[in-house]
Amino acid sequence: MRARPYRVRRQFSTRLGVCLLVLAILVLSSLPAAAQQGNNPDAPAVKKIEPPNWWVGLTPDVMLLLSGKNLEATHVRCNLAEVNVSRTQSAADGNYLFVWLKFGAGLKSGTAVCRIITSRGETTFELPIAARKQILGRNQGLSLDDVIYLIMPDRFANGDPTNDEPAEFPGSHERSRPSAYHGGDLRGIRDHLGYLKELGVTTLWLTPIVKNGAPEDYHGYGAVDLYAVDPHLGTLQEYQELVQAAHNEHMKVFFDAVPNHVGASHPWVSDPPMPDWFHGTPKQHLNSFSPLRESFYGAHEKSEPATDWLESLEDPHTPPQFRKNLTEGWFQGALADVNTENPLVLQYLLQNSMWWAESSGLDGYRVDTVPYVSRKFWEEWHQGLRRIYPRLSTIGEVFHGDPEVTSFFAGGRKGWDGIDTEFTTVFDFPLYFALRDVLLHDAPAGRIADILRQDSLYPHPEYLVSFFGNHDVTRFAGESGATPAKLRLAFGLTLTLRGIPELYYGDEIGLPGGGDPDNRRDFPGGWPGDAQNAFTREGRTREQKELFGYVQSLLRVRREHAALRSGALWHLASEDSFYVFMRETEEEKLVVAFHNGSTNLELKISLRDTPAQEASDISSLLGNGQAELSGRELRLRLPAQSLTIFELH
Numbered sequence: 001m002r003a004r005p006y007r008v009r010r011q012f013s014t015r016l017g018v019c020l021l022v023l024a025i026l027v028l029s030s031l032p033a034a035a036q037q038g039n040n041p042d043a044p045a046v047k048k049i050e051p052p053n054w055w056v057g058l059t060p061d062v063m064l065l066l067s068g069k070n071l072e073a074t075h076v077r078c079n080l081a082e083v084n085v086s087r088t089q090s091a092a093d094g095n096y097l098f099v100w101l102k103f104g105a106g107l108k109s110g111t112a113v114c115r116i117i118t119s120r121g122e123t124t125f126e127l128p129i130a131a132r133k134q135i136l137g138r139n140q141g142l143s144l145d146d147v148i149y150l151i152m153p154d155r156f157a158n159g160d161p162t163n164d165e166p167a168e169f170p171g172s173h174e175r176s177r178p179s180a181y182h183g184g185d186l187r188g189i190r191d192h193l194g195y196l197k198e199l200g201v202t203t204l205w206l207t208p209i210v211k212n213g214a215p216e217d218y219h220g221y222g223a224v225d226l227y228a229v230d231p232h233l234g235t236l237q238e239y240q241e242l243v244q245a246a247h248n249e250h251m252k253v254f255f256d257a258v259p260n261h262v263g264a265s266h267p268w269v270s271d272p273p274m275p276d277w278f279h280g281t282p283k284q285h286l287n288s289f290s291p292l293r294e295s296f297y298g299a300h301e302k303s304e305p306a307t308d309w310l311e312s313l314e315d316p317h318t319p320p321q322f323r324k325n326l327t328e329g330w331f332q333g334a335l336a337d338v339n340t341e342n343p344l345v346l347q348y349l350l351q352n353s354m355w356w357a358e359s360s361g362l363d364g365y366r367v368d369t370v371p372y373v374s375r376k377f378w379e380e381w382h383q384g385l386r387r388i389y390p391r392l393s394t395i396g397e398v399f400h401g402d403p404e405v406t407s408f409f410a411g412g413r414k415g416w417d418g419i420d421t422e423f424t425t426v427f428d429f430p431l432y433f434a435l436r437d438v439l440l441h442d443a444p445a446g447r448i449a450d451i452l453r454q455d456s457l458y459p460h461p462e463y464l465v466s467f468f469g470n471h472d473v474t475r476f477a478g479e480s481g482a483t484p485a486k487l488r489l490a491f492g493l494t495l496t497l498r499g500i501p502e503l504y505y506g507d508e509i510g511l512p513g514g515g516d517p518d519n520r521r522d523f524p525g526g527w528p529g530d531a532q533n534a535f536t537r538e539g540r541t542r543e544q545k546e547l548f549g550y551v552q553s554l555l556r557v558r559r560e561h562a563a564l565r566s567g568a569l570w571h572l573a574s575e576d577s578f579y580v581f582m583r584e585t586e587e588e589k590l591v592v593a594f595h596n597g598s599t600n601l602e603l604k605i606s607l608r609d610t611p612a613q614e615a616s617d618i619s620s621l622l623g624n625g626q627a628e629l630s631g632r633e634l635r636l637r638l639p640a641q642s643l644t645i646f647e648l649h
Contacts, residue, residue, distance in 0.1 A: 580636070
């Protein structure tokens with residue numbers, strides 16, 4: 001009879017011990033990792049989680065890359081029943097741990113608390129998991145109605161002076177130094193959406209906004225954190241607000257992605273997550289310059305600015321040694337080349353692109369240095385991205401003047417290697433070089449028709465992004481031979497030829513500038529105290545008002561006439577000083593007459609056996625040229641250095 005009280009006491013003691021143990025575990029789980037480690041220097045520690053959060057229903061699983069120390073995990077488990085750890089892989093030095101999480105069907109928004117257990121201690125990390133936002137109005141992609149406006153955020157407008165020089169980057173801000181940060185930011189762009197709307201552009205392409213590491217990396221192409229907004233530019237919330245504000249104005253935002261390389265001070269460079277995370281090491285690597293000489297393909301000189309011999313990638317007869325420098329070399333010999341053939345690198349970069357698209361609702365990606373990355377990577381990256389964002393558009397940078405080379409990277413066709421990169425489109429660098437040669441170097445106007453002649457190389461030439469200036473070349477207004485009239489012609493051709501036009505910030509007011517970094521001057525009026533404010537009509541000079549008004553008028557005509565956006569293009573006449581073409585839809589026919597000569601010109605063009613042969617009348621939409629129809633003959637009187645748009649009836 002005396003045994004029962006003893007058993008009761010023992011059961012009570014056992015239950016109390018279990019309760020205390022559970023309470024201790026719960027308390028321990030709520031403590032930060034540093035508190036759990038105590039004074040144990042060998043305990044694991046998590047300093048960074050990539051991606052930092054995820055979404056319910058976005059993907060069935062996610063790969064996390066944890067950075068820290070002593071992460072040679074023997075076991076990882078999470079507190080949510082719907083979050084299962086399917087696999088882990090740690091780096092040899094214990095500074096990184098890959099964790100693959102698989103999500104169950106019943107997963108709801110919340111926070112997964114996961115415990116890492118090693119032979120020397122344990123710690124926890126958290127992964128917030130949120131519900132996805134509605135899809136409507138997000139991730140819209142590119143259309144033929146769009147006009148892209150390229151902005152370098154640091155040089156456009158300073159909306160928040162408090163972030164000009166973040167505490168971690170002392171001495172990085174100085175407007176008087178061309179290669180320092182000048183203070184432009186995301187809030188500054190948001191503050192001037194009205195100016196962009198007034199101009200008539202529809203889509204903003206911002207150079208990279210991710211965190212960079214060097215005081216001279218204002219341009220954004222030296223990333224040290226692919227999951228953070230550069231503190232000079234603002235915060236993730238401010239980027240999200242900018243995208244939403246643009247969408248409210250029926251404008252789109254494109255993100256500049258750089259899968260090819262990272263900045264020299266990225267933590268990976270000195271301590272990569274895997275031995276083959278990069279092609280080579282800081283001490284031993286190839287550079288990105290082709291080993292081929294100009295004479296290999298019979299050329300005697302390169303176009304300016306110089307480009308690599310990307311022909312070796314498009315050429316089915318080149319052995320791997322001719323291509324390896326381009327696809328595995330460190331960019332410009334300095335920026336670490338990411339090994340995109342590594343499946344874990346592919347998954348990391350794909351998830352990163354998903355994260356930015358889901359976090360912000362951005363509408364597409366401008367993709368940097370496309371030829372320097374494995375074509376297989378582009379195929380797999382696009383396939384993964386489009387499974388979730390089927391409307392998302394991508395524009396690839398292929399800096400080369402030959403349509404055979406640029407078209408090799410356009411999506412919708414397979415190359416000699418059997419691969420389709422699946423890019424929506426590419427930038428029309430061949431047309432860029434032709435426009436500058438014709439307008440600035442007295443090349444025959446027929447160069448333009450010669451480039452267009454090769455449009456059959458592209459599955460969708462109408463989606464090519466045409467331009468005459470960007471952040472990597474001398475400003476058009478700063479080129480030898482440039483005049484206000486020539487700049488107007490550059491705008492006129494870019495906005496009337498086939499393709500989706502891109503304008504470089506400040507060109508609409510004739511902003512001057514030489515080569516890099518002088519081509520990246522501050523937009524006047526973007527900073528408190530600027531002597532001039534070109535964001536307002538009152539603040540522009542007479543010349544700036546005239547040019548801005550002309551570009552605005554061109555954009556209005558393009559917006560009002562579908563033939564200039566999506567119509568077929570037909571050659572009508574081309575010689576040394578002029579090029580006359582037609583843009584046609586079922587509803588309308590427009591004639592564009594470009595004359596580059598220094599004197600007035602009179603032309604007679606037969607319309608027989610052309611789509612214009614049934615026209616009975618012609619009227620002017622924009623420009624000072626004159627035209628009349630006589631039977632099936634078009635008679636034009638064109639002023640020197642002019643572009644005129646006519647409508648056929």
